[in-house]
Amino acid sequence: MQIQQSNRDGITIVAPAGRIDTTTSSSVEDAVRQAVDRGARNLVVDLAGVEYISSAGLRVFLVLAKRMRDLQGRLVLSGMTEPVRQVFQLAGFMPLFRVEATQDAAMSTFTRA
């Protein structure tokens, strides 16, 4: 699985592409954990390239959300494809996350704060 990482105006963007399932979720987990370990407190995870997510992937986001809250960091998810959105919804995850339609919209939530 491909995971792009970038930094813009003090905001870290992690953009995984492909399927987030049992086989690939650990690479996503490693990528976001390392980003936070390196000090990222303003984090956007852009899901525009994600085909679908299974519960192994949901687990990664649950752990990440808890960690960001403990660190008083901010996490915004963006670009959810329809399968990803549906799985987040079915799992009751939508209220737990700040979700924006696009990466740009996610970025602008930091400047508005």
Next chain:
Amino acid sequence: MPAGRHAHAVIGAPAVGRVAETLDMFCAEEQLPSEVAWRLRVALDEIVANIVAYAAGGPEGDDAMLDVWFRRDGDEVEITVADDGPPFDPLSRPAPDVTLPLEARQPGGLGIALVKSLMDGVCYTRTTRNVLTMRKHIDATPPGGGVPTDADSAE
């Protein structure tokens, strides 16, 4: 009668990818709509990962196998998963409370709840193996291919 597909693997981490590859072939052969295909992929990922997790250290040891049969019958897809792991009915697990606040959320049990939501029918029986059958109806109308709504013609 369509041929369908069959995957046969030793229960272990590599089985998850192996079964997923067979599902991909089946989806391509049957030209399943993407909406159906991703639901099958997520559901099967949960089921096979669960089997691998629960079979670890079971009495069958390294000889424990799992089989997955993929079959299309008209506008319905049926996936049957049989494994030699210890008797375990995943459907008996209580559904997680999806209304709890973040700090009270636990990841456990989410997968099976998802499977039930994503499929049209799931049932478990115990023979000499665990046998789980999932059914998904193939909708004739592709997503977005329905009747235009008022929103489409709004200025």
